[in-house]
Amino acid sequence: xxxxxxxxxxxxxxxxxxxxxxxxxxxxxxxxxxxxxxxxxxxxxxxxxxxxxxxxxxxxxxxxxxxxxxxxxxxxxxxxxxxxxxxxxxxxxxx
Numbered sequence: 434x435x436x437x438x439x440x441x442x443x444x445x446x447x448x449x450x451x452x453x454x455x456x457x458x459x460x461x462x463x464x465x466x467x468x469x470x471x472x473x474x475x476x477x478x479x480x481x482x483x484x485x486x487x488x489x490x491x492x493x494x495x496x497x498x499x500x501x502x503x504x505x506x507x508x509x510x511x512x513x514x515x516x517x518x519x520x521x522x523x524x525x526x527x528x
Contacts, residue, residue, distance in 0.1 A: 445470075448484045451515045455482075458519035468498040469506065475522045480505040482518070487511065 448470060452462045461474040462482075469481040481502075483495065487510050491499070499506060505527055509515045521527060 445484045445486050451484050451509055454512050454515035455519050460519055480507055483508045485510050
């Protein structure tokens with residue numbers, strides 16, 4: 434069950450493909466509205482993931498959030514980014 438609801442933000446067109454790539458590596462992906470596009474989990478660790486198009490920029494609200502956020506936050510733009518992120522997560526690089 435997703436956390437999507439009252440906020441009907443615009444989704445990036447590449448999001449389904451990037452989420453599929455993460456899932457193909459065995460990561461859990463839970464779409465949500467904010468502060469990022471998804472919670473991604475693997476072996477008890479959780480990551481905030483934002484999907485952007487190759488030239489997409491963070492919103493002002495996301496920039497504000499990141500000023501005080503002390504956890505993981507990753508931006509993926511391409512299938513290659515998604516694969517690299519998934520391999521890094523599986524390899525324990527973000528632990």
